[in-house]
Amino acid sequence: MNGVLGTAQILLKTDLSVEQRKHLKTLYDSGDHMMSLLNEILDYSKIEQGHIELDSHPFPLNSIIGSMHSVYHTLCNEKGLKFSVYSDIEDERWYQGDKARLRQILFNLLNNAVKFTSQGNIEVYLSEKVGVERNT
The missing domain is CATH 3.30.565.10 (Histidine kinase-like ATPase, C-terminal domain)
Known part of the structure; x- marks a missing residue:
């Protein structure tokens, strides 16, 4: 997932049409949301153990x-x-x-x-x- 987000960030720095930039931004934000969901799963186990910070x-x-x-x-x-x-x-x-x-x-x-x-x-x-x- 970090590779996808990193590649999307690199692509966002290139010349893109307005529509391409919009789609790529949505892709990046969706990938970022997926990372949040993965972290949420990890956080859930921390909560169960009483170790959330x-x-x-x-x-x-x-x-x-x-x-x-x-x-x-x-x-x-x-x-x-x-x-x-x-x-x-x-x-x-x-x-x-x-x-x-x-x-x-x-x-x-x-x-x-x-x-x-x-x-x-x-x-x-x-x-x-x-x-x-x-x-x-």
């Missing part, structure tokens, strides 16, 4: 939104569904946390939405709450 690195939320859109737009289109992502979050906004886990959660929710929706729309709404305080 969360990462905390800065990441742009826009990268998750982009891969979400390219993967699920295609899947929904094949099923005759409309897919839309609405975000109030600035494109340049970065977060500190576990990008892979957040992506995993969102993709699991979307997989279920596609699986259990036979007609209509699948819509994702993203917004941000800043300064949420917790009382202990």
